[in-house]
Amino acid sequence: MAKRIVINPITRISGFMEIEAFIENNIIVDAKTEGLLFRGFEKMLVGRSPFDAVYFTERICGICSTAHGVASTMALEAAMKVIPTEQGRYLRDIIHGCEFLQNHIRHFYQYTTPDFIKLPENYPLYVTDHNDFRLPEEKNALLVKHYFESLDLSRQAHEMLAVLGGKAPHNHGVFIGGITTQASTDKIIKIKSILNSINQFIRDKMIPDAYTIGEYYQDYYHNGGGYGNLLSYGCFNNYAELGTLYVDPLAYKDGSIRPFYPSGISEEIDYSWYSDDTEPYMDKPKAYSWVKAARYYGIPFETGPLARQWLSGEYRHGISTMDRTIARVLEAKKITEVIGVLLENITPDVSVQKEYSIPEAAEGEGLIDTTRGALGHWIEIDDRVISFYQIITPSGWNLSTRSGNNLKGTAEKALIGTTIQNSDNPVELGRIIRSFDPCVSCQLMYIQMVGI
Amino acid sequence: MIKSEKTICQRMKQIIEESESNIKMLFKMPCIYARTSVLFELSANTAELNELCSQLIENENRQVQPTQSNITIEQLSQFTGKNGNPAYVAVNGIVYDVTNNAAWAAATHFGLTAGKDLTDEFASCHAGHSILDKLKVVGKLI
Amino acid sequence: MIEKNPGICPMLNASSGTAKNLIEKIKSEIMRNSLVKRDLIWLELTGCSGNIISLLNGSNPDFKFLITNMVNLIYNNSLMAAEGEAALDALVNKTGSDYILAVEGAISTKNNGLYNIIGRWKGEPLTALKAVQLLGDRASHVIAVGACATHGGVSAARPNPAECVSVQSILKRKVIKLPGCPCHPDWFLGTLAHILLYGEPELDDRDRHLLFYSMLIHDRCPRRSYFDNGVFATRLGEKTCMFKLGCRGPVTRIDCPVRQWNSYVNWPIRDDTPCIGCAMFGFPDSMEPFISYDTTRKR
Numbered sequence: 001m002a003k004r005i006v007i008n009p010i011t012r013i014s015g016f017m018e019i020e021a022f023i024e025n026n027i028i029v030d031a032k033t034e035g036l037l038f039r040g041f042e043k044m045l046v047g048r049s050p051f052d053a054v055y056f057t058e059r060i061c062g063i064c065s066t067a068h069g070v071a072s073t074m075a076l077e078a079a080m081k082v083i084p085t086e087q088g089r090y091l092r093d094i095i096h097g098c099e100f101l102q103n104h105i106r107h108f109y110q111y112t113t114p115d116f117i118k119l120p121e122n123y124p125l126y127v128t129d130h131n132d133f134r135l136p137e138e139k140n141a142l143l144v145k146h147y148f149e150s151l152d153l154s155r156q157a158h159e160m161l162a163v164l165g166g167k168a169p170h171n172h173g174v175f176i177g178g179i180t181t182q183a184s185t186d187k188i189i190k191i192k193s194i195l196n197s198i199n200q201f202i203r204d205k206m207i208p209d210a211y212t213i214g215e216y217y218q219d220y221y222h223n224g225g226g227y228g229n230l231l232s233y234g235c236f237n238n239y240a241e242l243g244t245l246y247v248d249p250l251a252y253k254d255g256s257i258r259p260f261y262p263s264g265i266s267e268e269i270d271y272s273w274y275s276d277d278t279e280p281y282m283d284k285p286k287a288y289s290w291v292k293a294a295r296y297y298g299i300p301f302e303t304g305p306l307a308r309q310w311l312s313g314e315y316r317h318g319i320s321t322m323d324r325t326i327a328r329v330l331e332a333k334k335i336t337e338v339i340g341v342l343l344e345n346i347t348p349d350v351s352v353q354k355e356y357s358i359p360e361a362a363e364g365e366g367l368i369d370t371t372r373g374a375l376g377h378w379i380e381i382d383d384r385v386i387s388f389y390q391i392i393t394p395s396g397w398n399l400s401t402r403s404g405n406n407l408k409g410t411a412e413k414a415l416i417g418t419t420i421q422n423s424d425n426p427v428e429l430g431r432i433i434r435s436f437d438p439c440v441s442c443q444l445m446y447i448q449m450v451g452i
Numbered sequence: 453m454i455k456s457e458k459t460i461c462q463r464m465k466q467i468i469e470e471s472e473s474n475i476k477m478l479f480k481m482p483c484i485y486a487r488t489s490v491l492f493e494l495s496a497n498t499a500e501l502n503e504l505c506s507q508l509i510e511n512e513n514r515q516v517q518p519t520q521s522n523i524t525i526e527q528l529s530q531f532t533g534k535n536g537n538p539a540y541v542a543v544n545g546i547v548y549d550v551t552n553n554a555a556w557a558a559a560t561h562f563g564l565t566a567g568k569d570l571t572d573e574f575a576s577c578h579a580g581h582s583i584l585d586k587l588k589v590v591g592k593l594i
Numbered sequence: 595m596i597e598k599n600p601g602i603c604p605m606l607n608a609s610s611g612t613a614k615n616l617i618e619k620i621k622s623e624i625m626r627n628s629l630v631k632r633d634l635i636w637l638e639l640t641g642c643s644g645n646i647i648s649l650l651n652g653s654n655p656d657f658k659f660l661i662t663n664m665v666n667l668i669y670n671n672s673l674m675a676a677e678g679e680a681a682l683d684a685l686v687n688k689t690g691s692d693y694i695l696a697v698e699g700a701i702s703t704k705n706n707g708l709y710n711i712i713g714r715w716k717g718e719p720l721t722a723l724k725a726v727q728l729l730g731d732r733a734s735h736v737i738a739v740g741a742c743a744t745h746g747g748v749s750a751a752r753p754n755p756a757e758c759v760s761v762q763s764i765l766k767r768k769v770i771k772l773p774g775c776p777c778h779p780d781w782f783l784g785t786l787a788h789i790l791l792y793g794e795p796e797l798d799d800r801d802r803h804l805l806f807y808s809m810l811i812h813d814r815c816p817r818r819s820y821f822d823n824g825v826f827a828t829r830l831g832e833k834t835c836m837f838k839l840g841c842r843g844p845v846t847r848i849d850c851p852v853r854q855w856n857s858y859v860n861w862p863i864r865d866d867t868p869c870i871g872c873a874m875f876g877f878p879d880s881m882e883p884f885i886s887y888d889t890t891r892k893r
Contacts, residue, residue: 007678008714011671014643016712036711038702039640040755044748049883055870056878059748059775062644106650114675124633125667129680148658155651155857162856166865168651169644169776170872173865180830181866190859280755282705290709353831353866355887430677441642534888552824554812557868558840558886563879 002029005426008036010433012111014063015440017399019429020288023420031408031415033399033433035291035440038273038280045389050076050358050381051176053389057377058170060391061441063106066099066161067370068391069174071377076176078364079379080356086240088178088352090342091164093236094191095173096370097339098161101198102154102168103371104305104332107437108206109150112325115431116213117143130425134216143212146205153201160194163187178352185348192343199336202329210329214322224321224432226414227300229253230307231260231397233376235369236338242345245338247312247369251296257311260296262367265376267392268293271401291440293400293409294392302410303373303397304437305331321414324435358384372437373397398436411436457511460504467504471497506585521591523547525569528593532567533559539566540590543574548587569593613784617655620787624663629790633693634665635685635729638672639722640710640749640758641699641742644776646672648740652779653857660783664790668693671712682713682720688729694789695733696782700742700749700758701726709756723764730765735789737770738762739782744771745875752879762801770794771801775872780853781806800875802847811843811869814851828890831866838890842871842881 001024008018016036021028041060045053057072058065070092077084084092117140118133119126135143158168164179164187165171173179214221229252236246249260272292275281293300301307302319306327309315314334315327363380373394380388400409408416411433420426474490474497481487523540528547533539538551539559550556550566559566564573574584623629638646650657661667669685676684699722702709707723714720730736738761741747750758762769772781785803788795796804812818820826820835827834835841846869854861862869871881878884 006714006717009671009677009681009712011674011677011681014672016671016710018711018714037640038709038756039749039758043753043755044751049886051885052878052882055884056748056751059642059644059878062642062647062776065642065644106647110650110673119675123661123667124684125661125670125673126675127684128675129677151650151657155653155656158651159856159859162860164865166860166862166867167855169642169647171865172862172867172870175830175867182831280704280709282708351831353829355829355890357887534886534891536891539889552837554821554837554844557837557842557844558883558889560840560883560886562845562876563882 003423005423005429007426007429010430010438012114012434013438013440014061015438017433017438017440019415019433021415021426021429023423023426026420026423028415028418028420028429031412031429032288033291033401033409033411033438034289035395035399036289037440038290040280042389042391045386048386050079050379050384050386051356053377053379053386054175055170055172057391061439062169063103063441064099064371064439065169066096066165066171066174067368067372067375068377069171070096070370071366071368071375071391072379073174073176074366074368075364075377075379076366078366079362079381080176080359080364081362082176082356084176084178085352087347087350089239090345091179091183091352092174094339094342094346095161095165095171095179097236097335097342098157098165099168100335100371101332102157102161103437104328104335105150105154105157105198105202105206108210108325108329108332109147109154111437112434113143113147113209113213115427115434116217117147119144119147130422130427132421132425132427135212139212143209146209149201149205153198156194157198160191160198163190175353176356177354180353182349182351183346188343188346188348191339195336195339195343199333199340202333202336206329207333210326214326217322220322220431221318221320223418223428224324224414224435225319226302226410228319229296229299229301229410230310230319231296231301231303231374232308232311233260233262233367233369233374235308242341245341246334247308249367250311251301252307252311253299253301262365262376264297265392266295266298267396268295268403270404289401291399291401292396293403294396295400295403298403298405300400300403300407300410300413301397302436303369303394304328305371307373308369309334321432321435328437360384370394372439393439395436395439399438399440411438457508460507464501464504467497467501503582506582509585522594523591524594528569529567532565541566542569542593543571543584545571545593546584546589547591547593548584549590550587553587613780613787614654616784616787616791617659619791620664623791631663632665632734632790633668633688633691634696634786635668635688635693635733636670636696637698637712637722637725637729638670639697639699639712639725639743640702640756641740641747643672643698645698645740645782646670648776649779649782651856652783655783655787664786665694679713679715682715685713685725685729686715692734694735694737694786695729696737696739696786697726697743697761698739698777700746700760701764702749702756702758704755704757726761726764730761731767735770735794736761736765736767737772737782737785739772740777741773741775741872741877744773745877747775748878768794769801770797770803772803772806773873773875773877774848775877778806778850778853778855806849806853807847807873809847809849811846811848811851811863814849815843815863816851817863826890827866829887830885833866836863836868838886839868840883840886840889841868842874843869846871846874848873
């Protein structure tokens with residue numbers, strides 16, 4: 001007889017989710033990941049000015065707002081046939097890079113480490129419900145110190161973002177053509193200076209800390225694997241002169257890497273709370289989540305830092321809970337290097353803005369890999385207003401529900417087969433799920449789209 | 453409610469008398485709290501004066517209407533503030549120019565757009581007429 | 595008409611009474627042991643959880659100072675170590691004693707609140723709606739943080755599919771409102787500091803903390819002279835007045851021009867973009883369009 005375990009809330013993620021798992025002989029035999037927040041952005045966007053999509057969609061998510069600004073801007077540029085200048089792209093990608101750093105530092109220290117290190121319990125916030133803490137006292141104390149130090153660094157990552165983006169979260173800088181303002185030398189040097197501190201912190205503390213955790217939790221290199229299918233839309237890539245600084249659009253399956261084709265994306269709602277005409281419908285039999293099921297040629301794929309590190313050849317140690325965390329901190333370092341290169345190539349004081357006009361009717365897509373993975377925005381314009389908007393987020397891939405062919409979502413698959421040490425305190429579940437960096441705030445979408 | 457010029461002037465005179473006696477009192481008052489309370493009264497008086505003056509100006513505006521252009525609702529709909537056109541809105545039959553009114557950035561105001569008769573919307577948000585007095589009148593809505 | 599004593603000149607107030615001053619005051623109170631740390635519950639509800647991220651961006655006071663010297667942070671979904679029912683224990687056990695409640699996000703009321711479940715307690719879903727009802731009345735103070743909590747914000751944007759409402763719509767008690775998308779860390783920390791030191795701060799008729807929300811952006815805008823002289827930008831990136839592009843500074847009461855964001859390095863207008871009125875009631879629907887070009891052209 002399988003034992004049913006429910007964890008809700010899964011804390012230390014953005015948004016709200018529940019894990020439901022069934023355990024037999026200490027092994028997870030079935031699992032569901034359930035997104036528990038619905039807002040309906042795609043419906044809200046209909047009828048609004050296309051220009052407003054950039055700032056509006058940023059409000060989908062508080063921790064990765066820039067990602068939505070970037071994807072939305074790219075979709076608009078495609079619809080309006082605006083090709084941003086290389087300088088515009090560099091500047092926009094610098095802002096996007098700052099968001100990566102803010103995210104990865106906060107995700108690693110504030111969201112991930114409390115699973116593995118014991119934070120001071122004189123803070124009510126850090127009282128825990130289990131005792132599987134394996135680091136020796138000295139090392140634990142060092143990581144606790146870094147937990148608090150990291151707050152300064154993630155804050156500075158947003159400060160760096162605001163230098164070009166005006167404010168964060170929900171910046172104003174990312175816009176059609178690149179960014180709104182110009183990079184004057186005082187701004188460039190300010191960013192360089194902050195970047196330098198962040199780079200040092202990542203190199204000297206964050207990466208060693210991740211490996212320290214890995215050392216004491218070796219078993220986590222052997223669980224949470226999932227399908228092992230990896231996918232990226234590409235980011236920091238395909239510059240006219242600089243080429244690809246990070247990763248191109250690629251997909252990995254059955255041991256081989258192939259180019260990624262956007263036409264393979266689909267999204268299914270068989271197990272999500274939507275009716276056939278895409279209205280919210282919570283009484284639907286079998287359905288259990290607001291998250292839908294993103295698929296690539298019908299198959300679930302994992303997306304995010306590990307996928308990118310793997311596809312770009314930077315890190316191919318393995319596909320597991322711990323590898324995801326290691327890949328995230330290594331990627332943070334990679335991003336500081338990418339921002340460094342982009343900064344070197346900035347021409348100061350260049351304005352990339354024009355007076356734009358909205359076409360009578362048009363459509364466009366914006367696909368970009370962002371902190372948590374592959375993000376897509378699709379826009380249709382009719383009568384100069386938005387007539388259709390579609391968003392598929394990284395969590396739509398990683399935290400997806402089952403699909404029509406009954407293939408489980410990527411994280412669901414990753415949970416199954418895991419050995420649970422103590423079924424009264426199943427810490428393994430949360431640790432595996434957090435390695436995907438779920439963002440349920442983002443998962444609040446509506447409209448089914450098959451074969452865009 | 454439109455008051456006649458005579459009623460307005462009578463009330464103004466009354467307020468000025470009250471104010472003068474208040475000012476005299478102020479000179480003699482030693483207590484700071486009492487002074488504050490009289491000052492409040494004075495301030496209320498000036499506010500009311502301002503209101504009354506506005507009404508006078510508005511009456512004036514009404515009178516000059518015939519000499520200004522008559523604007524049909526169809527003509528009004530051209531004045532959206534877009535593509536080089538000024539931004540006009542109509543309230544209670546009078547057409548105002550909001551092209552450079554700070555609260556009408558990009559010819560929009562709290563979700564409302566220019567080129568329309570906004571009488572009902574105005575009534576639901578702005579009591580009194582003092583805001584309208586500051587706007588340039590361009591004509592009468594017919 | 596002047597309806598109540600306007601108090602100190604808001605200009606003076608803003609320059610002398612910053613959040614930082616309040617924090618300095620707190621520091622000295624702590625030194626003298628006269629400040630008692632109180633319990634804080636921070637609920638994330640129907641929204642983007644961006645206000646807690648913004649709070650982490652606070653500098654002097656920063657997050658560590660907040661949880662070490664100002665409050666015991668009892669519950670926060672994004673940051674707490676515990677998970678599942680053990681996490682909710684902290685919340686449910688709190689209802690008997692003194693605490694300050696901060697809420698970010700709106701409250702989805704559709705389907706009896708089931709569009710936003712924040713946890714499961716004894717097998718039953720705890721909706722955002724139920725959580726606010728449970729904790730709202732018994733808190734010593736309720737602070738609505740950010741646009742969604744104060745007036746529905748983006749979560750309630752038309753056609754409002756999740757039927758989101760503000761915190762005030764659910765509670766009959768006084769709710770201090772700190773609109774903004776997100777809320778600046780100083781606006782929250784300054785308000786909290788005031789509560790800890792002196793009790794409820796002075797609020798305007800819409801329950802906003804006057805210290806931060808008393809003046810229009812337009813009145814302190816560094817580009818005001820361009821407005822007065824009719825010099826208007828026709829695209830983003832220009833250094834003149836962005837009124838014709840749709841700037842909502844003239845209708846938005848908040849101190850962004852003097853405070854600025856993210857360790858005080860920048861703010862939207864300095865970034866050559868219009869204010870989109872994110873700190874004003876009615877955002878986003880009443881503040882749109884955010885950016886227009888067809889009003890900038892000359893005849």
